[in-house]
Amino acid sequence: MIKRCAGPVFEEVWHAQLFAVTVHLNEGGHFKWQDWVANFGEMLQARGLNHSQNGGHDYFVAWLDALENFLSQKGIAQLNDLRDLRIAWQDAYLSTPHGDPIIVE
Amino acid sequence: MPHDDLNQAHAHSVLPSDAELRVNALETLLIRKGLIDSEALDAIIDIYENKIGPKNGARVVAKAWSDPVFKARLLEDATATVAELGFYGRQGEHIVSLENTDSIHNLVVCTLCSCYPWPLLGIPPGWYKSDAYRARAVREPRKVLAEFGVVLENGEDVRVWDSTAEIRYLVIPKRPPGTEGWSEDALTEIVTRDSMIGTAILPVSE
Numbered sequence: 150m151i152k153r154c155a156g157p158v159f160e161e162v163w164h165a166q167l168f169a170v171t172v173h174l175n176e177g178g179h180f181k182w183q184d185w186v187a188n189f190g191e192m193l194q195a196r197g198l199n200h201s202q203n204g205g206h207d208y209f210v211a212w213l214d215a216l217e218n219f220l221s222q223k224g225i226a227q228l229n230d231l232r233d234l235r236i237a238w239q240d241a242y243l244s245t246p247h248g249d250p251i252i253v254e
Numbered sequence: 255m256p257h258d259d260l261n262q263a264h265a266h267s268v269l270p271s272d273a274e275l276r277v278n279a280l281e282t283l284l285i286r287k288g289l290i291d292s293e294a295l296d297a298i299i300d301i302y303e304n305k306i307g308p309k310n311g312a313r314v315v316a317k318a319w320s321d322p323v324f325k326a327r328l329l330e331d332a333t334a335t336v337a338e339l340g341f342y343g344r345q346g347e348h349i350v351s352l353e354n355t356d357s358i359h360n361l362v363v364c365t366l367c368s369c370y371p372w373p374l375l376g377i378p379p380g381w382y383k384s385d386a387y388r389a390r391a392v393r394e395p396r397k398v399l400a401e402f403g404v405v406l407e408n409g410e411d412v413r414v415w416d417s418t419a420e421i422r423y424l425v426i427p428k429r430p431p432g433t434e435g436w437s438e439d440a441l442t443e444i445v446t447r448d449s450m451i452g453t454a455i456l457p458v459s460e
Contacts, residue, residue, distance in 0.1 A: 151386045151401055158303045158377050163277045168377075169298040170281060172344060173290045182345075186419040190366035197385045204384030208368075210273055217280065226283050234279035235272075242269050253282050 164209045171216055179225055189215045302377050310341050311374035311424055312445035316438045318351075319429045329353060332424060336374060345422060346373035352415060353426045354452070359410040360425045361399065361452035363391035364417040371422035375447060382451065392416065402453040425452045432459035 159165035175182050192215035196207065220226040237253045245251045270278075284290045314336050318325040327335045332351040336342065349371050352360035364370065365388050370378040381387050390398050395412045399405075406412070415423045427449040433441060436459075448454035 151381050151384060151390070151398065158307075159299075160380075163271075163274045165299045165303065166277050166281060166295065168302070169295040170277070170284065170290060172298050173294050174284070176344075177289060179289065183419040186367055186369065193367055193385075197389075204368075204380040204382065204387070208380075208383045213273055213276055213280075217276070220280075225289065226280065226287075230283055231276065231279050234282050235275045238275045238278045238282070239269065253278070
C-alpha cells in the first residue's frame with residue numbers, strides 16, 4: 150500500500166535547507182537542473198534496489214548523498230572539506246553552553 | 255564541581271542527526287565560498303512553505319472549467335497560459351495540461367525522482383516521492399488508483415504520464431456535478447491537490 154498522510158511541506162528543517170541550497174546553486178548557474186535530476190535519479194534507483202524508499206526521510210538522505218557527490222564531481226565542494234566541517238559543527242554542538250548560539254564561521 | 259564538569263553539564267547534550275550536521279557543513283562551506291547566502295535560502299524556503307501551493311493549480315482548473323476559451327488555450331499551451339496568471343518560474347518551464355473526460359483518466363508520476371509543477375502545486379507530498387508510487391503507478395495504475403479510493407465508474411482508459419526535468423503535467427479533473435453556476439472562487443475551493451495529480455476524483459457537490 151502507498152502510505153499517505155498529510156503533513157507539512159517539509160517534515161524537518163534540514164529537508165528545507167537542503168532543498169533551498171540545491172535550488173539556490175542551480176539558480177546561481179552552477180549546474181543545470183537536468184544534470185542534477187539525472188544524478189539524483191541514479192542515487193534513488195540504487196537505493197531502491199536495497200529497500201523501498203518511503204519518500205520521506207530516506208528520500209532526503211539520498212538527496213544529500215547525491216548532492217555531496219555531485220558538487221564534489223563538479224569541483225564545487227570537496228568531500229574532505231565537508232567532512233571537516235561536519236566535525237566542526239559536531240564539536241560546536243558539544244562544546245557550546247546551552248542557551249548560547251552554536252556557530253561555525 | 256570542577257569547571258570542566260560544569261561546562262559539560264550545560265553543553266548542548268542532544269546532538270543533531272548526522273544528516274543535519276552534514277547539511278550545516280554544506281551550507282557553511284558554500285557560504286564561505288560565496289556561492290550561496292543565507293538570506294536567499296530563507297527566501298526560497300519561505301516561498302515554498304507559505305506562498306506556493308496547490309491553490310495556484312486550483313485557480314487554473316477553476317478558470318478552465320468556467321471559461322472555454324481559457325481551457326482551449328490551456329490545453330494548447332499550458333506554460334504560456336498559466337504564466338498569464340502569474341504562475342511561472344522554477345520547475346514550471348514546460349507545463350502540459352491533461353484533461354480528464356468520461357473516457358480518459360490521467361495519472362501523473364515521476365519514475366526517476368519527483369519532477370512536479372512547483373509553480374502550480376508547490377512541493378510534492380511524500381507519497382509522490384516514494385518508491386511504491388513511482389514504480390507502481392506505471393506498472394499497475396488501476397490498483398494504485400483503487401488504493402487512493404478512485405473508482406472509475408465509466409471504465410475510463412487510464413493514461414499514465416511520466417514527468418521529467420523538462421516536462422511537468424497538470425491534470426484538469428472532471429468538474430463535479432452540482433457545481434453549475436458556481437463562481438471561480440467557489441470552484442477553486444473544491445479542487446484538491448490529488449485531483450490535479452490524478453489520484454483523486456472530485457465528489458459530487460451538494
